[in-house]
Amino acid sequence: MSVIYLDNNATTRIAPEVLQAMLPWLGERYANPSSVHHFGQQARHAVETAREQVAAAMGVRERQIVFTGSGTEANNLAIRGVLAARPGKRHLITTAVEHDSVLRPAQQLEREGCRVTYLRVDALGHLDPADLEDSLNDQTALVSIMHANNETGVIFPVEKIAALTAAKGIPLHVDAVQTTGKLRDASGHSPLNLADVPVDLLTASAHKSHGPKGVGILYLRRGTRLRPQVLGGHQERDLRAGTENVAGMVGAGLALELAMRHLDADFARVAALRDRLEDGICSRISIARVNGDRAARIPNTTNIGFEALQAEAILMLLSNHGVCASSGSACSSGSLEPSHVLTAMGIDRRVVHGAIRFSLSRFTTEAEIDRVLDLMPGIIERLQALQR
Amino acid sequence: MSVIYLDNNATTRIAPEVLQAMLPWLGERYANPSSVHHFGQQARHAVETAREQVAAAMGVRERQIVFTGSGTEANNLAIRGVLAARPGKRHLITTAVEHDSVLRPAQQLEREGCRVTYLRVDALGHLDPADLEDSLNDQTALVSIMHANNETGVIFPVEKIAALTAAKGIPLHVDAVQTTGKLRDASGHSPLNLADVPVDLLTASAHKSHGPKGVGILYLRRGTRLRPQVLGGHQERDLRAGTENVAGMVGAGLALELAMRHLDADFARVAALRDRLEDGICSRISIARVNGDRAARIPNTTNIGFEALQAEAILMLLSNHGVCASSGSACSSGSLEPSHVLTAMGIDRRVVHGAIRFSLSRFTTEAEIDRVLDLMPGIIERLQALQR
Numbered sequence: 001m002s003v004i005y006l007d008n009n010a011t012t013r014i015a016p017e018v019l020q021a022m023l024p025w026l027g028e029r030y031a032n033p034s035s036v037h038h039f040g041q042q043a044r045h046a047v048e049t050a051r052e053q054v055a056a057a058m059g060v061r062e063r064q065i066v067f068t069g070s071g072t073e074a075n076n077l078a079i080r081g082v083l084a085a086r087p088g089k090r091h092l093i094t095t096a097v098e099h100d101s102v103l104r105p106a107q108q109l110e111r112e113g114c115r116v117t118y119l120r121v122d123a124l125g126h127l128d129p130a131d132l133e134d135s136l137n138d139q140t141a142l143v144s145i146m147h148a149n150n151e152t153g154v155i156f157p158v159e160k161i162a163a164l165t166a167a168k169g170i171p172l173h174v175d176a177v178q179t180t181g182k183l184r185d186a187s188g189h190s191p192l193n194l195a196d197v198p199v200d201l202l203t204a205s206a207h208k209s210h211g212p213k214g215v216g217i218l219y220l221r222r223g224t225r226l227r228p229q230v231l232g233g234h235q236e237r238d239l240r241a242g243t244e245n246v247a248g249m250v251g252a253g254l255a256l257e258l259a260m261r262h263l264d265a266d267f268a269r270v271a272a273l274r275d276r277l278e279d280g281i282c283s284r285i286s287i288a289r290v291n292g293d294r295a296a297r298i299p300n301t302t303n304i305g306f307e308a309l310q311a312e313a314i315l316m317l318l319s320n321h322g323v324c325a326s327s328g329s330a331c332s333s334g335s336l337e338p339s340h341v342l343t344a345m346g347i348d349r350r351v352v353h354g355a356i357r358f359s360l361s362r363f364t365t366e367a368e369i370d371r372v373l374d375l376m377p378g379i380i381e382r383l384q385a386l387q388r
Numbered sequence: 389m390s391v392i393y394l395d396n397n398a399t400t401r402i403a404p405e406v407l408q409a410m411l412p413w414l415g416e417r418y419a420n421p422s423s424v425h426h427f428g429q430q431a432r433h434a435v436e437t438a439r440e441q442v443a444a445a446m447g448v449r450e451r452q453i454v455f456t457g458s459g460t461e462a463n464n465l466a467i468r469g470v471l472a473a474r475p476g477k478r479h480l481i482t483t484a485v486e487h488d489s490v491l492r493p494a495q496q497l498e499r500e501g502c503r504v505t506y507l508r509v510d511a512l513g514h515l516d517p518a519d520l521e522d523s524l525n526d527q528t529a530l531v532s533i534m535h536a537n538n539e540t541g542v543i544f545p546v547e548k549i550a551a552l553t554a555a556k557g558i559p560l561h562v563d564a565v566q567t568t569g570k571l572r573d574a575s576g577h578s579p580l581n582l583a584d585v586p587v588d589l590l591t592a593s594a595h596k597s598h599g600p601k602g603v604g605i606l607y608l609r610r611g612t613r614l615r616p617q618v619l620g621g622h623q624e625r626d627l628r629a630g631t632e633n634v635a636g637m638v639g640a641g642l643a644l645e646l647a648m649r650h651l652d653a654d655f656a657r658v659a660a661l662r663d664r665l666e667d668g669i670c671s672r673i674s675i676a677r678v679n680g681d682r683a684a685r686i687p688n689t690t691n692i693g694f695e696a697l698q699a700e701a702i703l704m705l706l707s708n709h710g711v712c713a714s715s716g717s718a719c720s721s722g723s724l725e726p727s728h729v730l731t732a733m734g735i736d737r738r739v740v741h742g743a744i745r746f747s748l749s750r751f752t753t754e755a756e757i758d759r760v761l762d763l764m765p766g767i768i769e770r771l772q773a774l775q776r
Binding site: 003005007010011012013014019022026027028030031032034035036037038039040068069070071072073075076099100101104105108205207212213214215216229230231232233241242243244245246247248312315316318319320322323324325326327 | 391393395398399400401402407410414415416418419420422423424425426427428456457458459460461463464487488489490492493495496593595600601602603604617618619620621629630631632633634635636700703704706707708710711712713714715
């Protein structure tokens with residue numbers, strides 16, 4: 001059975017060109033980039049070229065890019081690293097709808113005596129910058145907000161938020177795992193024009209944009225003070241120790257370069273397919289309703305609630321037909337808790353429990369979308385019949 | 389120019405079978421193991437099979453294995469994680485010759501108010517278990533020692549040390565990055581018989597045994613209390629968040645399985661080649677002297693000092709002939725400090741500055757060793773002539 005993969009916010013297929021570029025570094029060119037011999041320096045060059053590719057995609061200098069082992073590690077490094085570098089400031093501001101890789105470090109900081117403000121969102125998933133402005137104070141060490149929500153795709157107004165934090169000189173971290181390689185600024189960079197928008201730290205992840213798993217990226221504005229969290233050798237300019245995952249970094253660099261090369265064309269097509277899926281489901285299934293603001297979303301994501309049904313049952317029937325979707329973050333799967341994102345939006349519990357995220361990629365085809373549209377009404381009817 | 393790679397303590401070539409096993413997970417089987425659909429569960433199965441392979445090589449249960457992003461991260465997790473889980477105990481014991489991924493977390497703990505004892509070693513690189521015994525006290529949170537030194541290959545008496553720590557109920561962490569897959573116990577497991585030797589945490593790294601970079605391993609004895617350091621999703625039983633590097637873990641599992649399958653035959657051959665290299669250099673070059681106890685070393689490593697010469701110059705000339713060696717840990721390369729390991733052994737500074745580590749692997753051939761033996765006298769003579 002062929003797979004119809006609509007779970008690209010969880011992870012993506014490695015682009016064939018990316019895998020080809022990685023292979024030499026998994027094969028004959030296996031040296032440690034920290035080794036001084038020529039063979040090692042060849043690996044060093046590959047790592048630094050990958051860093052330049054990432055920097056070019058973001059429109060920043062390569063010295064501002066730190067590779068980590070995952071987006072999660074990059075988020076942890078940003079939050080714990082800034083808080084540790086500013087020991088006099090014991091207040092963190094974030095939102096109620098962040099990924100667990102931000103929320104759980106925030107909760108840990110609370111246990112250690114920090115104060116954390118979790119900004120609320122409205123029914124469409126938006127936060128009010130005025131709430132942020134009210135929360136900023138002279139104890140605030142960091143503001144950490146996501147660029148786009150992984151479950152709904154709703155985009156936060158980073159530009160407005162950055163203007164507020166910059167005006168008070170408070171560092172701003174943006175979790176851009178779901179937007180890097182998917183959104184671009186008018187300047188041609190992804191996900192934002194970091195030359196103009198005063199973001200201090202920004203997280204990205206290679207495997208969300210057709211790169212390999214095991215590589216995260218943390219952008220640091222020049223002068224940002226950060227205490228490293230993994231200590232050892234001098235890798236990554238002393239900000240993240242450990243032998244470099246050379247093949248992974250090479251893959252990450254090319255994945256972002258490719259994403260940028262094709263972004264406009266790809267995501268216009270992806271957005272059209274997403275809308276076709278969303279409109280098709282909503283027109284065929286009366287209980288379907290879209291969660292989150294349809295007007296301000298990343299182009300590949302739709303979150304659709306099916307009232308009074310269980311998401312797990314829908315996913316299982318879809319999976320039996322080879323269709324991959326999710327009920328929220330893969331990272332929180334297995335927990336029985338309803339989505340904290342949809343709950344924070346005040347969405348009815350009966351809709352939250354039946355919410356499905358479909359997330360597309362540039363490899364998604366119209367035929368795949370039409371196949372899902374053919375399948376969904378029968379799946380929903382079958383589950384409704386079971387409940388009668 | 390073909391490469392003669394004698395820097396296997398820095399990193400190793402991925403075994404061809406290991407790369408083949410990784411490829412499907414870099415290609416068509418790209419799902420996130422945390423996804424509930426069948427495609428995700430296929431990836432989950434791969435991760436858990438890899439964990440079983442690692443556990444089988446170590447002779448432990450798979451639930452005792454945590455994958456991280458590097459050996460460095462595993463060492464950091466062990467040290468910071470145990471100290472954080474035992475907040476009433478503020479004393480760490482380690483040695484003066486550990487890898488930076490142990491020493492630098494120890495130094496950070498000192499800055500945070502912990503007391504750290506750095507056990508000394510003698511001229512052959514040995515520590516005296518009586519020194520450890522004298523240092524243990526009721527404030528000791530953890531003892532962290534390496535199994536074998538990365539620069540000299542000298543093996544510490546983990547069994548004796550473990551008896552001392554276990555008698556006082558103090559957790560013991562062993563950095564076995566340089567021994568896992570290279571040494572095995574009579575029980576047939578690597579690097580130790582963990583069923584008998586009361587080690588509580590043990591670090592290994594896939595890329596030191598012909599697996600991929602980007603995967604570390606932390607063994608945890610049942611009941612070991614550990615505070616996770618990277619927080620987010622529920623991966624690795626809540627001990628290390630972040631999307632799993634599936635291909636890397638698959639590679640790590642097979643790499644250790646292969647290492648175990650061939651260990652006895654491979655390392656008998658490797659030890660013979662190492663001795664041939666060492667004896668050949670010492671018989672041809674009068675200023676050469678071996679650093680560390682030749683009788684108690686891992687089979688692939690020799691550290692040879694060339695008095696009054698600069699290691700960097702020797703390495704450069706070797707590299708010009710395609711020979712890769714090192715002057716110590718790749719992780720501390722680039723620093724101008726002399727080796728802290730050889731310095732701690734009390735070795736003359738003029739020898740320390742001219743010390744070269746050759747580290748072999750099962751892929752090393754006799755022809756390669758003979759080529760290095762042909763080259764070395766001329767290289768040393770040339771550098772000596774420059775100094776006259």
